Amino acid sequence: MVFERGNSSSTLKASADVTNGNGNGNGNGYVDGEAPANTNHRLQLCPNQNHMSENYDDLDTEFNPLIFSSLERYLPPNLLDAPRETKYEYMRGILCGFSTEGERNRQVQTHNEYRQKIISNYRPLCRELYTMNPSMFFVESFLRAFNANEKYRDEYIRDILSKIAPGVYTFQMLHPSFCEMLLREVKNIEEWLHETKLMVMLPSTITKSGLVLNDFGMKGTLDKLLENFVCHISRILFPDVCSLDSQHGYVVQYGIDRDVEAGFHMDDSEVTLNVCLGKEFTGGELFFGGMRCEQHVNSEPCPKEICVYSHKPGHAIIHRGYNRHGAKAITSGHRINLVMWCRSSVSRELKRHRNNFANFCGKCQGEKEKKLQEMKRALFARERGAPS
Ligand SMILES: O=C(O)CCC(=O)C(=O)O
Ligand SMILES: [Fe+2]
Incomplete structure (x- = not known):
């Protein structure tokens, strides 16, 4: 397995989703010129003098458009000929990484205005999606577990979860008619974007074909999904994670004419819920490489941490954001x-106040165990009178 440094970890400050209220970005940007997923390049020290920069004057952005034209010549060579939108997102991410608190507040305001502009102009196709309705959204087994008497609820929820690797669980979740409805809505959003030529913010640097549902009016529904369902599952599975209080909800799309795969990365999340909506496809399996802290992000996984999961429509997978993962190439559909x-x-x-992450990082755990073994050996030797 080739390990790439993912770019959506919480170390990345800049973000298109500046509204999460906790001062952390969604990975849609880079600190000190870190490159997007699947690339290992940074900003160049010297500008490419032969490169003709694009014009960014027409963009509704919080930065002076001239900055983008100047910065463009410093882009990693593999990005120089990328679409203007990709270059803009990359450079905006870098600029946001340097911004101060005041600028950050302005970004929140800009993002709110951006979201408001979409919401007041986009006409939803399936209005039912914009209000949480459990009996319409979820399959019977999921509803039964959550509707159980409080005394047995945790036990019932545990029963619907299948562990596929340490910290990675799957379960049946979304009703086929809900999946179908959301797919129709996504298609409608795409058609609207095509008509209006509106440039949208991508959910993360991992995807080029994603849509942030929160920006299209679904924040209320997804907040309820978090509050009433995911928080509960997280409390059962990941008791060391404190209460989940915000979400970044989006769709990712893969196909021959879209993203084909997702590079090995960590999410800018404490917990990630990922549900397949369809349609028909082969390939595209998720692969996991174990949980790591930021310091050990590039360390090798141990065999028990590796697992491969094939997506099935309606089925969810839930894992810690620090569990390194990627999506294999889709082969059809x-x-x-x-x-x-x-x-x-x-x-x-x-x-922020810790420097040891042995509670979740496989590498920190290994090091802690090694130290314990060494201490035990030294103690044993001392007891037997051997020179230490
Ligand atoms: O393709 C997938 O299912 C995974 C996407 C993913 O890991 C992400 O968006 O963070
Ligand atoms: Fe991810």
Whole structure:
């Protein structure tokens, strides 16, 4: 397996989703010129003098458009000829990474205005999607578990979850008619975007074909999904994660004419929910390489951490954001998934005060065990009178 440094970890400050309220970005940007998924290039030290920069004057952006034209000549060579939108997102991410608190507030305001502009102009196709309606959204087994008497609820929820690797679980979740409805809505959004030529913010640097559902009026529904369902599952599966208090919800699309795969990365989330909506496809399996702290992000996985999962429509997979993963290439058809990066501002604050992550990082755990073994050996030797 080739390990690429993912770019959606919480180390990345800049973000198109500046509204999560906890000061963390969604990975849609880079600190000090870190490159997008699937590339390992940084901003160049010297500008490419022969490159003709694009014009960014028409963009509704918080930065002076001239900055983008100047910065463009410093882009990694593989990005120089990328679509203007990709270059813009990459450069905006870098600029946001350097911004101060005041600028950050302005970004929040800009993002709110951007969202408001979409919401007041986009006409939803399936209005039912914009209000949480469990009996319409979920399959029977999922509803039964959540509707169980409080005394047995956790036990019933545990029963519907299948563990496929340490910290990775799957379960049946979305009703086929809900999946079908959301697919129709996504198609409608895409047609509207095509007509209006509106440039949208991508959900993360991992995808070129994603749509942030929160920006299209579904924040209320997804907040309820987090609050009433995902929080509960997270509390059962990941008790060390503090309460999840915000979400970044989006769809990702794969196909021959879209993204084909997703590079190996970590999410900017404490917990990620990922549900396949359809349609028909082959390939595109998710692969996992174990949980790591930021310091050990590039360390090798141990065999028990590796697992491969084939997406099935309606089925969800839930894992810690730090569990490194990627999606293999789709080999035919079209795959669309609903992804929700769930965040905990308390967990993030606590993490800032820690320097050992043996509670989740496989590598920190290994090192801690090694030290313990060494201490035990030294103690044993001392007891037997051997010179230490
Ligand atoms: O393609 C997938 O199912 C995974 C997408 C993903 O990992 C992400 O968006 O963070
Ligand atoms: Fe991911």
